[in-house]
Amino acid sequence: MNSKMKLPILYSQRSHQTRDLAISFLMQQGVENPNCISLAAGLVDPMTLPVGDALQAASRVLETEESGRLALQYGTTQGSAELREELLKHFASLEGSDVASLGIDETQLIATTGSQQLLSLVCETLFDPGDICLVAGPTYFVFAGNLAGVDARTVTIAADDDGMQPAALDHALEQIAAMQELHRVKLIYVVSYYDNPSGVCVSTERRKEIVDIAKKWSRDHRILVLEDAAYRELQYDGPVHSSLWSFDDSRDQVIYTQTFSKTFSPGIRVGFGVLPSDLVGPICDRKGNEDFGSANFNQHLIAETLRSGVYKTHLQKVRAGYQEKRDAMLAAADRYFSDIDGVTWVTPHGGLYVWMSLPESIATGFESPLFKQAVKNGVMYVPGELCYAGPAEDRPSHQMRLSYGVQTPDGINKGMERLAEAVKSVVR
Ligand SMILES: Cc1ncc(COP(=O)(O)O)c(C=O)c1O
Known part of the structure; x- marks a missing residue:
C-alpha cells in the first residue's frame, strides 16, 4: 500500500x-x-x-481579585448562581411578575452556550430514533437539523399569521394516536415570538390552546412543549404576549428558552432555559458530558450587564x-x-x-x-x-x-x- x-x-x-x-x-x-x-x-x-458596554462589564467582573478569580475559574454545569439569580429576575419582569409569584426558583434555570445548545441538549435527552416532534411549517431550520441529527421523525403542523394552528395540531395528534404511535411523541416545538423564518407571533389564544393540547394528549407520558423565545425582546410594536410557559400552571409541561445573542452579543454565547424540575438533572448530565459548564467568564459578564442596567439601555x-x-x-x-x-x-x-x-x-x-x-x-x-x-x-x-x-x-x-x-x- x-x-x-x-x-x-x-x-x-x-x-x-x-x-x-x-x-x-x-x-x-x-x-x-x-x-x-x-x-x-x-x-x-x-x-x-456593544463594545463599550462589554468592556465596562468585563472591567467590573475583573475589578477585584476575588470577583475576577471567581469568573476565571471553572463554573458549574448548570451555570453561575449569580447569573441564574439575575435571569430569574429578568424572566419575572418579562412575564410581568415578581420572582416570588413565578412558581419556580433558580434551580430550574440553566445557563447554556447560546440557546442553540439547549435546543440540541433537549433533542439528545428526549429522542430515540423514530420518536416524533411536531413543528410548525415553516420552522427554524437549524432545529430541524437537530432533529434530523437524532433521527427523530417530524410532523409539520400548518401555521398562519397567528402561528401554529391548534386545530391542526390536535388533529395530527389524533391521527398519531389512531396509529398507536402516541408513545413516540415527545415534543411540540414552537418559536413563539417573531418566528425565524416567518416573523409571526403566536396569538395569545393559541398559546393557551397549544399548552392545553399538549396536556390533553399526555396520557401515559408528558408531551413537552419547547418554547423557543429567541426573539422575544426584539419587539417593535404590536401586542405584548405572555409566554406559552405562563399558561402552564403545572410548570411541568413547557421548556422555555431564550438568548442574549440577538439583543446583546452572539459572540458572548449566553442563552438560558427554564426547565420542568425533573428535566434539570438529565439535561445537566448531558451537558456535563459536553462541556461541564458554559464559559463562566461570559456568564459573569451577562450577569453584570443585567445587574447594572446596561443591558436594558x-x-x-x-x-x-x-x-x-x-x-x-x-x-x-x-x-x-x-x-x-x-x-x-x-x-x-x-x-x-x-x-x-x-x-x-x-x-x-x-x-x-x-x-x-x-x-x-x-x-x-x-x-x-x-x-x-x-x-x-x-x-x-x-x-x-x-x-x-x-x-x-x-x-x-x-x-x-x-x-x-x-x-x-x-x-x-
Ligand atoms: C429561532 C432561533 N432559536 C435559537 C437560535 C439560536 O441562537 P443562539 O444560539 O445564538 O442563542 C436562533 C438563532 O438564529 C434562532 O433563530
Whole structure:
C-alpha cells in the first residue's frame, strides 16, 4: 500500500444524519459574489454590538481579585448562581411578575452556550430514533437539523399569521394516536415570538390552546412543549404576549428558552432555559458530558450587564435600530413588489425576518432560475424550502426568508429592488 495513501475515517451513523450545509452554500455565494447584498444572513447588526458596554462589564467582573478569580475559574454545569439569580429576575419582569409569584426558583434555570445548545441538549435527552416532534411549517431550520441529527421523525403542523394552528395540531395528534404511535411523541416545538423564518407571533389564544393540547394528549407520558423565545425582546410594536410557559400552571409541561445573542452579543454565547424540575438533572448530565459548564467568564459578564442596567439601555437602542430596518424592508416590499401578482408577505412586529411568498409556480430554491437571477442581480435570500422539516418533495418551494438585520436601510432598499427585478424576470 502506498504509505502516503490516507486510510478512511469510519464515521458514526449519527454523523451522516447532519443536514446538508445550506448556510455554507450561502456563505460561499457571498464570498464568490462580493457585491451581493445578502438578505440571507441572519446575523445581528454589527453596528449594534456593544463594545463599550462589554468592556465596562468585563472591567467590573475583573475589578477585584476575588470577583475576577471567581469568573476565571471553572463554573458549574448548570451555570453561575449569580447569573441564574439575575435571569430569574429578568424572566419575572418579562412575564410581568415578581420572582416570588413565578412558581419556580433558580434551580430550574440553566445557563447554556447560546440557546442553540439547549435546543440540541433537549433533542439528545428526549429522542430515540423514530420518536416524533411536531413543528410548525415553516420552522427554524437549524432545529430541524437537530432533529434530523437524532433521527427523530417530524410532523409539520400548518401555521398562519397567528402561528401554529391548534386545530391542526390536535388533529395530527389524533391521527398519531389512531396509529398507536402516541408513545413516540415527545415534543411540540414552537418559536413563539417573531418566528425565524416567518416573523409571526403566536396569538395569545393559541398559546393557551397549544399548552392545553399538549396536556390533553399526555396520557401515559408528558408531551413537552419547547418554547423557543429567541426573539422575544426584539419587539417593535404590536401586542405584548405572555409566554406559552405562563399558561402552564403545572410548570411541568413547557421548556422555555431564550438568548442574549440577538439583543446583546452572539459572540458572548449566553442563552438560558427554564426547565420542568425533573428535566434539570438529565439535561445537566448531558451537558456535563459536553462541556461541564458554559464559559463562566461570559456568564459573569451577562450577569453584570443585567445587574447594572446596561443591558436594558442597550436593548432600547437595538430595538430602535431594527425597527428602522424592518420599516425600510416593508416600505421597499410595498414599493417594488406590490405590482407583482400573487406576491404576499408577513408584516412582523419584531425579530429580524420578513417571510415572502411568491405564486406557487415560482420556485425559489438554490437551483431555481430565480435564485440564479437574484445572485446575478447582486442579492441573496434564504430559499423557503430550507425552512421546513420533513422530506424535500413535501416542502413548499415558492417562499423566501428575507433578513433585515445586517444591511443598512439603504442596502435593504437596494437589495429589495434587485430582488423584485429578478422576480419580475421569472414571472414574465
Ligand atoms: C429561532 C432561533 N432559536 C435559537 C437560535 C439560536 O441562537 P443562539 O444560539 O445564538 O442563542 C436562533 C438563532 O438564529 C434562532 O433563530
